[in-house]
Amino acid sequence: MARAGLTAERVTLAGAELADEVGLDQVTMSQVARRLGVKDASLYTHVRGLEDLRGRIALLAADEKTIGIAEATSGRAGKDALVAFADAWREYAHKHPGRYMATQTPVQIDPELAAKAAGPRRAVELTYGVLRGYGLTEPDLTDAVRLLRSTFHGFVALEAAGGFAHERSPQQSWVRALDALHTLLEHWPPPQEGDSA
Amino acid sequence: MARAGLTAERVTLAGAELADEVGLDQVTMSQVARRLGVKDASLYTHVRGLEDLRGRIALLAADEKTIGIAEATSGRAGKDALVAFADAWREYAHKHPGRYMATQTPVQIDPELAAKAAGPRRAVELTYGVLRGYGLTEPDLTDAVRLLRSTFHGFVALEAAGGFAHERSPQQSWVRALDALHTLLEHWPPPQEGDSA
DNA sequence: GTTTTATCCTAGGAGCCCTAGGAATACAAA
DNA sequence: TTTGTATTCCTAGGGCTCCTAGGATAAAAC
Numbered sequence: 001m002a003r004a005g006l007t008a009e010r011v012t013l014a015g016a017e018l019a020d021e022v023g024l025d026q027v028t029m030s031q032v033a034r035r036l037g038v039k040d041a042s043l044y045t046h047v048r049g050l051e052d053l054r055g056r057i058a059l060l061a062a063d064e065k066t067i068g069i070a071e072a073t074s075g076r077a078g079k080d081a082l083v084a085f086a087d088a089w090r091e092y093a094h095k096h097p098g099r100y101m102a103t104q105t106p107v108q109i110d111p112e113l114a115a116k117a118a119g120p121r122r123a124v125e126l127t128y129g130v131l132r133g134y135g136l137t138e139p140d141l142t143d144a145v146r147l148l149r150s151t152f153h154g155f156v157a158l159e160a161a162g163g164f165a166h167e168r169s170p171q172q173s174w175v176r177a178l179d180a181l182h183t184l185l186e187h188w189p190p191p192q193e194g195d196s197a
Numbered sequence: 198m199a200r201a202g203l204t205a206e207r208v209t210l211a212g213a214e215l216a217d218e219v220g221l222d223q224v225t226m227s228q229v230a231r232r233l234g235v236k237d238a239s240l241y242t243h244v245r246g247l248e249d250l251r252g253r254i255a256l257l258a259a260d261e262k263t264i265g266i267a268e269a270t271s272g273r274a275g276k277d278a279l280v281a282f283a284d285a286w287r288e289y290a291h292k293h294p295g296r297y298m299a300t301q302t303p304v305q306i307d308p309e310l311a312a313k314a315a316g317p318r319r320a321v322e323l324t325y326g327v328l329r330g331y332g333l334t335e336p337d338l339t340d341a342v343r344l345l346r347s348t349f350h351g352f353v354a355l356e357a358a359g360g361f362a363h364e365r366s367p368q369q370s371w372v373r374a375l376d377a378l379h380t381l382l383e384h385w386p387p388p389q390e391g392d393s394a
Numbered sequence: 395g396t397t398t399t400a401t402c403c404t405a406g407g408a409g410c411c412c413t414a415g416g417a418a419t420a421c422a423a424a
Numbered sequence: 425t426t427t428g429t430a431t432t433c434c435t436a437g438g439g440c441t442c443c444t445a446g447g448a449t450a451a452a453a454c
Contacts, residue, residue, distance in 0.1 A: 004401085180344060200420080202419090
């Protein structure tokens with residue numbers, strides 16, 4: 001019998017496609033194997049198991065998302081960069097809901113594998129880059145990065161979970177949220193009384 | 198054999214406890230049954246199946262979280278209310294990670310059941326309540342509600358997923374994020390040029 | 395062409411979800 | 425108290441899942 005030519009990458013990609021099409025928790029060894037025209041046992045040569053596969057999908061997604069953001073923000077600055085960054089983030093989540101969801105799971109990722117994947121680390125660096133124009137200094141810079149990432153992730157997560165039932169379109173709220181964040185970054189408040197409590 | 202005295206509520210609670218202890222995706226019919234000293238088949242008298250159980254856990258969590266927020270914010274206004282609201286939200290997520298994660302899954306919930314659970318609806322109303330003091334009007338009000346909820350959810354979700362690897366403590370970033378949101382709500386920007394694009 | 399290495403297979407155990415139908419318990423009415 | 429009814433919980437079992445062990449076979453190295 002001719003070989004299928006599997007690799008860890010092809011298995012991961014099949015899993016990622018499946019996740020986008022039918023949902024992340026429908027991604028099973030058997031389903032992925034079927035999609036590749038192979039018996040499920042054959043996958044274990046390339047992937048440790050289901051958990052490992054999920055981790056690989058998460059890393060793939062992080063890389064892809066980061067690349068999209070890098071392309072979108074390259075050459076931009078200020079609010080332009082902020083909006084490009086945020087839109088690229090949200091667009092990735094919309095286009096690849098299953099992959100995106102994989103990044104949310106607090107999964108144990110093989111450290112050796114995680115070291116090779118530059119996605120997550122570079123994503124944070126890109127966020128710092130966007131903030132460069134706003135004149136923030138540490139530790140405000142780190143706090144602002146975390147606030148931005150929280151808001152972007154939270155928005156698309158709530159959106160995906162059907163959390164925006166009100167009639168106003170999410171798109172409109174998104175645009176205004178970016179206006180608001182831009183304003184906020186321009187007027188980042190100094191520490192307040194009682195912050196240490 | 199003496200009966201176990203199961204109800205849908207007790208089954209849901211057992212599932213919720215299990216979710217907090219070992220993770221949401223370890224919540225299986227068999228595990229819940231074992232915890233209740235019962236055979237798995239017995240659960241189907243009280244719960245339609247695994248998906249139904251997850252939906253019930255999600256509704257339970259939404260209710261509990263809402264109650265906690267309502268208690269924390271009652272009698273407060275302005276930034277006090279905002280901080281109390283946010284802290285109660287985050288505290289619930291920390292105390293009940295499994296339950297909280299259940300609220301994230303875009304699960305099909307039995308409409309009849311959802312109607313009985315006032316949690317999600319009331320949570321949004323409470324958010325509007327917190328914003329009452331800031332003098333916002335529609336549609337800014339809805340946009341601000343969505344921004345707040347996105348940020349709160351995003352922060353605790355990233356926190357749970359280990360997204361804050363930097364040395365600065367999440368707690369400090371959280372306090373400063375609330376400072377920032379308070380400032381933002383006091384200076385909510387008017388629509389900008391290009392917002393319609 | 396032969397040897398080695400890797401891939402993909404079959405076989406099978408254990409656990410999971412869920413249904414069907416039977417036994418035992420709690421409850422209601424006489 | 426006794427009888428009848430409803431519900432709970434059980435056993436049995438099918439089909440799916442993950443994963444391991446060991447064998448056949450295709451590709452690569454020599």
